Amino acid sequence: GAVVSQHPSWVICKSGTSVKIECRSLDFQATTMFWYRQFPKQSLMLMATSNEGSKATYEQGVEKDKFLINHASLTLSTLTVTSAHPEDSSFYICSARVLAGSSSYEQYFGPGTRLTVT
Amino acid sequence: AQSVTQLDSQVPVFEEAPVELRCNYSSSVSVYLFWYVQYPNQGLQLLLKYLSGSTLVKGINGFEAEFNKSQTSFHLRKPSVHISDTAEYFCAVIPYNQGGKLIFGQGTELSVKP
Numbered sequence: 001g002a003v004v005s006q007h008p009s010w011v012i013c014k015s016g017t018s019v020k021i022e023c024r025s026l027d028f029q030a031t032t033m034f035w036y037r038q039f040p041k042q043s044l045m046l047m048a049t050s051n052e053g054s055k056a057t058y059e060q061g062v063e064k065d066k067f068l069i070n071h072a073s074l075t076l077s078t079l080t081v082t083s084a085h086p087e088d089s090s091f092y093i094c095s096a097r098v099l100a101g102s103s104s105y106e107q108y109f110g111p112g113t114r115l116t117v118t
Numbered sequence: 119a120q121s122v123t124q125l126d127s128q129v130p131v132f133e134e135a136p137v138e139l140r141c142n143y144s145s146s147v148s149v150y151l152f153w154y155v156q157y158p159n160q161g162l163q164l165l166l167k168y169l170s171g172s173t174l175v176k177g178i179n180g181f182e183a184e185f186n187k188s189q190t191s192f193h194l195r196k197p198s199v200h201i202s203d204t205a206e207y208f209c210a211v212i213p214y215n216q217g218g219k220l221i222f223g224q225g226t227e228l229s230v231k232p
Contacts, residue, residue: 004161032218043208043222044162093161097218105150105169105212107220109161 003027004096006110013084013117021079021113023094029074030096034107035067038091050077084117091115120145120213124223132231133201139194139226141209149211151192152220153183156206165207168192179203204230 003026013019023033031052036044048058048069056069066088068080077096081088091114095107125140143149150169154162166177173185183194192209209223 006161034220041227043224044220046219049217049219091159095162095220105218106152106164106167107218109154109163111161112159114159 002098002108004094004108004110006092006094006113008113009111010114011116013115015085015117016083018080018082019084019115021081021092021094021115023077023079023096023110025075025096025108028096028098030077030098031074032097033071033077034095034097035069035077035079036093036095038093038112040091044093047079081115084115086117089115089117120147120149120211120221122209122211122221122223124207124209124226126226127224128227128229130229130231131199134198136197137195137199137203137228139207139209139228141192141194141223143190143192143209143211145190145211145213147216148214150214151183151185152210152212153177153181153192153194154208154210155179156208156225158205162208165194199228199230201230201232203228 005024007022033050035047038044047062048056050056050069050071052071058064071077093112095109121144123142131137152167153165166175168175168185176182207226210220
């Protein structure tokens with residue numbers, strides 16, 4: 001149980017275009033999802049916290065107009081990278097938090113999406 | 119503010135040898151503690167967690183970790199590693215009552231050689 005999927009697993013796009021990444025909790029409901037960015041050989045950097053039915057909370061330094069996050073349902077959050085540039089190329093990972101019991105702080109991670117902007 | 123420090127960026131070890139990956143944290147409030155493993159081009163998989171109770175925690179794949187509150191450490195150990203344990207390992211904490219955000223260490227690359 002507690003499986004999180006991401007789609008697509010990798011994407012190549014041209015500079016100036018927008019890309020949407022989906023994050024789904026497959027067998028549980030997640031009121032909170034998190035979006036991370038990871039550069040090669042580095043740790044995960046939290047970009048934003050997404051709560052179902054409300055606006056995402058962005059971390060300091062993350063451009064909310066560039067990285068649009070929508071959490072329309074209890075099983076789906078999307079990250080749209082608008083007007084992508086080569087410096088946006090990275091590995092994007094989402095996670096979802098289960099609410100119940102002692103696992104209330106545990107996050108389950110998706111497999112990641114590799115974005116390459118040419 | 120909270121922080122997590124993984125003392126070794128790379129740990130090379132021979133197959134079947136024991137290994138310890140070190141993790142220290144700094145926090146003004148109590149924390150939950152986690153170890154995650156990341157294989158190349160994949161997401162993170164939870165190895166083990168400490169929420170409360172016994173300070174020795176056993177996880178998947180033969181790993182265990184011990185929470186030491188006085189030393190603010192949560193070192194990860196395995197008595198005998200396999201080639202398949204080669205991966206990146208992340209220590210992380212979630213501070214109490216702060217929205218459930220994970221704070222990650224910088225990661226330790228474990229390289230198991232035959």
